[in-house]
Amino acid sequence: MPEGDNVWQTAQRLHAALAGRLLTQSDLRVPRFATADLTGRSVLDVTPRGKHLLTRIEGGLTLHSHLRMDGSWQVYDAGERRRGGPEHQIRAILGNAEHTAVGYRLPVLELLRTADEDQVVGHLGPDLLGPDWDPATAVAHLVADPTRPLGEALLDQRILAGLGNVYKSELAFLARVTPWLPVGELPPGTPERLVATARRLLETNKDRPHRRTTATGSQLLYVYGREGRPCPRCGTPVRKADQGDGSRRRPTYWCPRCQSGPTS
Incomplete structure (x- = not known):
């Protein structure tokens, strides 16, 4: 993908x-x-x-x-x-x-x-791998609509340019919230950490043959593509559901125990 x-x-x-x-x-x-x-x-x-x-x-x-x-x-x-x-x-x-x-x-x-x-x-938001990357503008775009689910906001290229479905699920897991949590309900400081983490992961992975979001070990991703397998934090089976308006399949993965917030 x-x-x-x-x-x-x-x-x-x-x-x-x-x-x-x-x-x-x-x-x-x-x-x-x-x-x-x-x-x-x-x-x-x-x-x-x-x-x-x-x-x-x-x-x-x-x-x-x-x-x-x-x-x-x-x-x-x-x-x-x-x-x-x-x-x-x-x-x-x-x-x-x-x-x-x-x-x-x-x-x-x-x-x-x-x-x-x-x-x-010209419609794109700050480019996560671009030379003109501006984290403050990226955070401002992310929180502009407090009612919008986090996963949908992360996929909106007008907010941040470069994220797709894999990073959406992985970033929500790292933030310990579900992709359906409204952006306005994120804990204080989380939007800034999400933006910084997104930038760090893409910068790190742009030179790798295989994308990795985990720190070490043979497992490359925390939750994406791991439906039914144990969460790397707590062992609870990872769940999967589609997110969005149904016009396109947006498979979303999350841990129902480790990640707080509404689900599909």
């Missing part, structure tokens, strides 16, 4: 393979941009913004992509066999003399002017 740390890693791979090199292959397989030809232009950089990827290209253009649940970018050496999925799932190909970047199952792919990037990422 791509979250901010995964997207950051993807951006680093794409940047290393494409930046500073002329495109010799360009194929955008979405109807609106199918005729766009980027060959002969240099890739300037690939920058992550929350869960968004901005590939900036010579001539004032940006290729904007978003992975959502199933999308991925794979990088291959020139001539290497592609293994990211069947041909019909490819949405974009960017290649140079040394590498080819292939975007599979990308639900969002659009070409726009670099000057217009705010149209696609």
Whole structure:
């Protein structure tokens, strides 16, 4: 499940393979941009913004992509066999003399002017892995609606950019509250600690091959994906339920003993 740390890693791979090199292959397989030809232009950089990827290209253009649940970018050496999925799932190909970047199952792919990037990422809150990270603004955004359930607030990219379902469950566990607790009922100091912990976890995991929220041992996550298994604190079986308005599946994991607050 791509979250901010995964997207950051993807951006680093794409940047290393494409930046500073002329495109010799360009194929955008979405109807609106199918005729766009980027060959002969240099890739300037690939920058992550929350869960968004901005590939900036010579001539004032940006290729904007978003992975959502199933999308991925794979990088291959020139001539290497592609293994990211069947041909019909490819949405974009960017290649140079040394590498080819292939975007599979990308639900969002659009070409726009670099000057217009705010149209696609300007709504985002403070980026947990961004150079302009501002914890005070992040806390202010988090507590702005005291009636909102914590889990829903953490997933709102307008509040914090980069968190997904895994971190939502793990952060609530670390704060010892359920994801359904209204933000206004968090104990004093908890919003600040949540924001600081979120930043620390993403910073730590952006350079790891496998995401870890636990301190040590073979268990990488505290509660996410561990329905029915013992809570690492108290041994109570971890529970699972969907959270949200039902428009998308948002599996949520928590310990009914260690975490205080309402449940689904």
